Amino acid sequence: MMETTSDRSALLEGLNEAQREAVTAEPGPILVLAGPGSGKTRVLTQRIAYLVSEVQVPPWQIMAVTFTNKAAREMADRLEFLAGNRLRGLTVGTFHATCARVLRRETDNLEGYDRDFVIFDRDDQLQVVKQALAELNLDDKKFQPAKMLSGIGNAKNELVTPEMYAASNYIAEVTKRVYDVYQQLLVANNAMDFDDLLMNTVLLFDARPDVLQKYQERYRHVLVDEFQDTNTTQYELLKRLAAPQNNIFVVGDSDQSIYKWRGADFRNINRFRQQYPEAEMILLEQNYRSTQIILDAAKAVIRHNADRVDKELFTERRGGQQIEIHEAYNEKEEADLVLDTIQSLMLKGYSPGDCAVMYRTNAQSRALEEAFLGRGMPYRLVGATRFYSRREIKDLIAYLRVVHNPADAISLNRIINTPTRGIGRKTQQSLQQWARRKGWQPAEALLKLATEPEVQHPFSTRAYNALLDFAQMLNAWLTVRDEATVGELLDLILEQAQYRNYIDDGTDEGQDRWANVMEFRSVATLAEDMELNEFLEQVALVSEQDNLEESQNAPTLLTLHAAKGLEFRVVFITGLEEGILPHSRSMDEMEELAEERRLFYVGLTRAQDRVFLIHTFRRTFYGESSVGTPSRFLGNIPPELTSGGDTRERHQETIEKASSWRWEESPSPSRRRSGRQGGGNRRGSSRGSGRVTSRPHRPAGEAKPEPAKKETEFRTGQKVSHAKFGKGIVIESKLTGSDEEVTVAFKSEGIKKLAASFANLKVIE
DNA sequence: ACATAACAGTTTTTT
DNA sequence: ACTGTTATGT
Numbered sequence: 001m002m003e004t005t006s007d008r009s010a011l012l013e014g015l016n017e018a019q020r021e022a023v024t025a026e027p028g029p030i031l032v033l034a035g036p037g038s039g040k041t042r043v044l045t046q047r048i049a050y051l052v053s054e055v056q057v058p059p060w061q062i063m064a065v066t067f068t069n070k071a072a073r074e075m076a077d078r079l080e081f082l083a084g085n086r087l088r089g090l091t092v093g094t095f096h097a098t099c100a101r102v103l104r105r106e107t108d109n110l111e112g113y114d115r116d117f118v119i120f121d122r123d124d125q126l127q128v129v130k131q132a133l134a135e136l137n138l139d140d141k142k143f144q145p146a147k148m149l150s151g152i153g154n155a156k157n158e159l160v161t162p163e164m165y166a167a168s169n170y171i172a173e174v175t176k177r178v179y180d181v182y183q184q185l186l187v188a189n190n191a192m193d194f195d196d197l198l199m200n201t202v203l204l205f206d207a208r209p210d211v212l213q214k215y216q217e218r219y220r221h222v223l224v225d226e227f228q229d230t231n232t233t234q235y236e237l238l239k240r241l242a243a244p245q246n247n248i249f250v251v252g253d254s255d256q257s258i259y260k261w262r263g264a265d266f267r268n269i270n271r272f273r274q275q276y277p278e279a280e281m282i283l284l285e286q287n288y289r290s291t292q293i294i295l296d297a298a299k300a301v302i303r304h305n306a307d308r309v310d311k312e313l314f315t316e317r318r319g320g321q322q323i324e325i326h327e328a329y330n331e332k333e334e335a336d337l338v339l340d341t342i343q344s345l346m347l348k349g350y351s352p353g354d355c356a357v358m359y360r361t362n363a364q365s366r367a368l369e370e371a372f373l374g375r376g377m378p379y380r381l382v383g384a385t386r387f388y389s390r391r392e393i394k395d396l397i398a399y400l401r402v403v404h405n406p407a408d409a410i411s412l413n414r415i416i417n418t419p420t421r422g423i424g425r426k427t428q429q430s431l432q433q434w435a436r437r438k439g440w441q442p443a444e445a446l447l448k449l450a451t452e453p454e455v456q457h458p459f460s461t462r463a464y465n466a467l468l469d470f471a472q473m474l475n476a477w478l479t480v481r482d483e484a485t486v487g488e489l490l491d492l493i494l495e496q497a498q499y500r501n502y503i504d505d506g507t508d509e510g511q512d513r514w515a516n517v518m519e520f521r522s523v524a525t526l527a528e529d530m531e532l533n534e535f536l537e538q539v540a541l542v543s544e545q546d547n548l549e550e551s552q553n554a555p556t557l558l559t560l561h562a563a564k565g566l567e568f569r570v571v572f573i574t575g576l577e578e579g580i581l582p583h584s585r586s587m588d589e590m591e592e593l594a595e596e597r598r599l600f601y602v603g604l605t606r607a608q609d610r611v612f613l614i615h616t617f618r619r620t621f622y623g624e625s626s627v628g629t630p631s632r633f634l635g636n637i638p639p640e641l642t643s644g645g646d647t648r649e650r651h652q653e654t655i656e657k658a659s660s661w662r663w664e665e666s667p668s669p670s671r672r673r674s675g676r677q678g679g680g681n682r683r684g685s686s687r688g689s690g691r692v693t694s695r696p697h698r699p700a701g702e703a704k705p706e707p708a709k710k711e712t713e714f715r716t717g718q719k720v721s722h723a724k725f726g727k728g729i730v731i732e733s734k735l736t737g738s739d740e741e742v743t744v745a746f747k748s749e750g751i752k753k754l755a756a757s758f759a760n761l762k763v764i765e
Numbered sequence: 766a767c768a769t770a771a772c773a774g775t776t777t778t779t780t
Numbered sequence: 781a782c783t784g785t786t787a788t789g790t
Contacts, residue, residue, distance in 0.1 A: 068779040096780045122778085141773095194780045229779075261777065361776055363782095383778085417766095424766060541780060561777050583776055599777080622775070623781035 011050055015042075022282045023047045025249075027055065027221065029242075029276035031269065032251040035313045036298075036605035037289030037567065040251045041071075044223055045078045047249060051221055052086060060089030061220040063241070065098055067229055069542055071565065072097075075225070091219070095234055096194055097541050099201040102215065103192070104537075109208055110200065112187035116405045116533060119540035120191045123394065125149055127410045128189070132181040143174055151175040152182060156195035157231040157263030159202060190407040198233045205240050212240060220247055226565075227252030227272070231263035235271065246276060254309070255302050258561060258599050260591070287313050289567055289608055291320025293641050297611070298604040301636040305594045323611045325634060325644040327654045330625075331364070331575075334616050335371035338572050341612060342555055345570060352377075353553040354569035358560050358603050360581045364574060365557050372555075382558035388539060392503050392513045393520050397539060399493045400486070403477045404532045406443035413442075419502030422466035427459065431467065434458055443474070450475040473497065486535045487525035494521070560599045563606050571607035573600070576615040577628035600633045617654055627741065713756055714742045720761040722746070722754070727764065 012020050019039055022032045023046045034040035048064060051057040066072045076092045091098065100119065107115040120128065129145040129152070152175070155165055162180035167173035186192060192200060205212040222242045224230070227250040230238070242248035250272060257266035273279060287295055295315050303310070328334035342355050357368055362383060372379045387393060395418055398411035406412070417423045423431075434457065435445035448455050449464070450471035459467060473496045477489065484492070494500065494517070504514035527535050556568070560581075575581060582596035604611060615630045630647050644650055714720065714733040720742075721727045728746035733756075740756035754761065 066779085071779080094780065100780095119780090121780085144774095146774095197780080226779085258777075259779075262779085264779095363775085420766070422766080559777065561779090564779085580776095585776065595777095620781080 008054060011046065011053065015039075015046065016286055018282055018284050018286070019043050019046075022284070023050050024054075025280050025282070027051075027245070027247045029246045029272070029279035030249045031227075031272055031279050031281045032249070032284060033269075033281065033309070033311065034251050034253050034284040035287060035311050036253065036256065036602070037287040038284035038313075039286075039288060040225070040253075040284060041075060041078070043284065044225060044249075044251055045075055045082060048079060048087070048090070048223065049082045052083065057221055058089070059087045060091070061218065062223070063091040063098065063219040063221070064223040064225070065093065065095050065238075066225040067094060068565075069094055069097075071225055094541065095237075096197045099197040099237070100537060100541065102201055103197065103204070106204060106211060109204060109211055113190060113192070117190045117192055118401050118405050118408055118411075118536060119197070120186070120189075120193045120410070121389070121540060122149075123389065124191070124410050125193050127413070128182055128185050129178065131185055131410075132178045135181055136177055138174065138178070143171075143178070148175055148178045148182075152179045153195055154263060155179060156193075156199045157233055159199060159233045159236055161199075161203070188407070189409055190405050191410070195233070198231075198237060202233055202237050202240065205237075215241060216243060220245060222248045224248070224250040224252075228254050228257040228266040228269060229259050229264040230268050231265060232268075233263075235265075235268045239275065248276075255305075255311075255598055256564060256602050258564065258595060258602060260595050283311060285311050285313050287315040287605075290315060290605060291317045291609060293320040293322060294604060294607050294609075294611055297323050297637045297641045298601055300638050300641075301597060301604065301633060302601045304636050305597055306590070321610055322643040323613060323637065323641055325613045325615075325637075325642050325650065327630070327647075327650040328614055328616045329654055330616050330618050331367040331620065332371070334574055334614050335367045337614060338368065338574065338612070339371050339375060339377065341572070342570075345610075350570060351553055352555050355555040355572070356563065356566070356568040356570070356606065357555060357557050357572045357574060358563050358606075359557075359574050360560060360583055360599070361575075362559060364580075368557055368574070372557075378552065378554040380552055380554050380556045382556060382562045387516070387519075388542075390513070390516055392517050395499075396490065396493070396517065396520055397536070399477075399497070400490065400532065401536060402443065402474070403481055403489065403493075404536060406447075406474075406478070407441055409442050415497075416470060419498060421470060422462070423470065427463040427466065430458055430463070446471040447475055447478075481532065485525075485528045486530060486532055487521065487528060489532070490521055490524045560603045564602050567606050567608060569608045570610040570612070571603065572612045572614065573603045574614045575619070576613050576631040576634055577619065578631055579628065580619075581631050581633065597633060597636075600631075617651070712740050714740065714761065714763070719764045721764050722759060722761055 012023065015023060019042070022030070022043045032040065032043060034043070044064065048062060051062060052059050064072075064075060066075065072093050079087050079090070079092070093101075103110065103113075103117075104115060107113050107117065126145050126149060129148050130140055133140045133143060133145065133148070151172075155161075155175075162176060162183055165172070165176040165179055167176045186196065205215075219241060222238060224238060229252075238248060238250075250269075252266070252269055254266040254269055257264060260266075273281070290298070292315055295313055299313055302308070326337055328337045338357055342352065345355065346352070359365060359368075365381060369379070369381065388397070395415060398414040401408050401411040402415060413428070416428060431445060432442055435442045438445065440448070446467065449457065449468050457464065476496070477493060480489065480492065499517070500514060503517060504510040523539075524535065527538070530538070558566075560573070573581075578584075579587070581600060582593055586592035586596050613634065615634065616628055618625055618627045620626075630650075634647070639646065645653070712733040714730045718730045719727065720730055725746040730742055733740055733742045742754050742756050742759065742761065
C-alpha cells in the first residue's frame, strides 16, 4: 500500500461518531456494544490501525482474537488493505489457534505433553470417553458417552479440573471419575481436545507466573470480537493476558448470544463491567444493513426478552418493503413457496446469490434441497456433513497422526484394521495386553515386531503375519516422515495401504469418497512447505465453512446459527412453528426461550431488503406428520410491519389454495429420493428411473376436491368407530382446508389423527 | 471377518 | 423416516 494511513483524518473518515469514539478511545478497558450491522468489524480493524499509526504501538504487541477462522481472515484481509506491511507481526487468530500456538511453544513447561501433541476432535473425544468408561467398568448404555462428554466439556468451559469437579450427585460423581480418566488418557495419547487448548493455557498461566508474564509483556493490547460468545475459560484467559495494564477492547452484542449451550455466557459482558469499573462503554446503534421496517420488526421481537440493555437501533434506510408472512401446507409446499418467491424476485432485479434460506435444524434442509434439485436450481448448503468429518478423510488424518505421533492410540485403533487386513478385535486385544504387559505403547509394540524379528510375542502365525505386515508399513512411514512432504507421505500411505481398493467400491458413493480422498490429497500437496505437525494442526482447527466457495451465484441454505455474522439482501426464515422455533427442547425454560428468540432476531437482522417468514400447517417429524401452531415469535412483530394478514387469514388462504394435499397424504411405497449433498458431490444416478409426476392413487372417492366446509362434522367428546381402529373418543377436530382433521383416542390403538373424508368414522351413541 | 438384525437417538456445533 | 452403532449369527 502506497497510501499512508498516518493521516489521522483519513483513518477516521466515514466513521460515525460512536465508531470514531471507539476507534480513538484511550487505551484501557473498553466495551463496545455493537448492534447488528453496526460496523463492528470495521471498528475493530480501524482500532488496530489506529493503535499502530497514531498511538505508535508496535504491531507485534497487539493480539486480536475471534471465534472463527473466517472472522480472523476477514479481519486480517481488511488490515492488509488498510495498512499493509506496517502491521507485520500482528497476532490475529481464533482463540483456539492462538492458544495452540502458545501451548506448542511452551510444551517444556507442560506436564505430560511434548511438542508433537495432536488435537482431538469430537469423534476422537467420544472414543476416549468410551475407553475411559471401559477402564472404569461402567456401562456405556447407562452413561452415554455423549452425555459424559458434554459434562466434561461444560466443566472445561468453566475452568473446572477433574479434582475440582463437584460430585454433587451420582451422575456427577460418575462424570467426575470419567473426566479424570479421560484427561489421563488424553495425556497418554499426547493429545488435547478443543477445550483443553483454552483450559490448559489458563492452567499454565496460573501455574507459571513467569510464563504468563512473558505473554503479558508481549501482548500489550488485546482485542476481542463476539465477546458475548466467550465462556468462563476464555474470559479468564483474556483477563490474565490483559493484566496489568488492562488494555482490553471487547466488542459484542448480548442480543446475538446464541451459543449458551456451548458454554458461552453473555453475562461476561456484565462481568467485564464489574471487573473494570473504569471501562469506557460505547454503543454502536446505527445500522447500515437493514431497512427501517426490518429493524423495527427485529427490535419488537427482541424487546420481549427480559433483563436486557435496550439499544436504540436506527437506520437511514427509511421505510422498506413489508415483511411477508406466509403459511404453507407442509414442508414440501413451504419449499415450493420459497423457490417460487426466489424465482419471482429474479424478475425484480435480485440475483440468486442475494437470497438465503434459514432454518432452525439441519434436518429441515432436506425438503428444500429436494425442491432445488427437482427444479434443477443450484444452491449452496452450509454445514451438513463436514468434509473433515467424513469417514475417509478421518481415516487418512488418523494415518498421518499415527505417523506423526505414534502415542496416539485412538488414531492407531482407527486405522489398524482399516482397510481390513486381518487384524480383528481379538488380535487387537492381545496386542494391547501384550504392550501393556511390556510397558510399551501399542504402536511401540507393533514396531518391535518389525524391527526385532526375534522378539517374543503371543500371537498365532496368522495374526503375527497380519500384524507384521502392518508394522512394516508403519515403520516405513516413520522412516520417511522427516524427509518426505505431507503429500508424498500421504501418497505412500494410500498406495501401501491399498486405500483406494477399500474405499472405492465402484458405487456412486465409493466414487464420491475417493473424490474426497483426492481432494484431501490436493490440500496436502498444496501444503508442501508445511511440516506434518503444522498440517495436522491446520486440519484440526479449520472448519469446512472456511473452504466454502463464495463464488457460486446461488441461494444459500443454512441454519440460523450458521447465519450469524452474514448478511443477505433477501432472507427467508422457514419452519416458524412452535416446537421448531422455538425448539421443543427450549420451550420450558425462560432463558432457553430467550435464546431461541435471539436466534430469530439474528435471522431477521441478516436481511438488507426483504424478509419472508414461513410456517407450515403440518410437518413431518421423524416420520410422523403432525399439525403445527405458528411460532409465538410471529406474534411479536407488529402487524403494520407485515403483509399476509394474521394467522387466521393466512390459514384461510392456505385452505383456499389447497390443491393437491388430499392426494399427497398417502406416500407411495415405491419411490424414495435420498436427497443428499448439495454442492454437487453426489448425483442421484437412478438410471432410467421414470420421472414421477403421477400422483399416488387413491382407491375410493377419487378426483374433484370438495368445497371447503364451514363447520366441523365431529366434536370433542363424541364417540366414534373406525373400521380398522375400532371404537374411540374424539379429542379434537378442526378444519384443514377442504377437509377436517379429527384427533381420536382409540381404545386399542391410542391417539390417531385422521382425515375425516377418508377415515369414514361413524358416530356411535 | 463379515453380513445382518435389532436398536437407540435423533438442536444448534465458531474450534 | 433415517442413520449410525452394536449385538448376533454365519
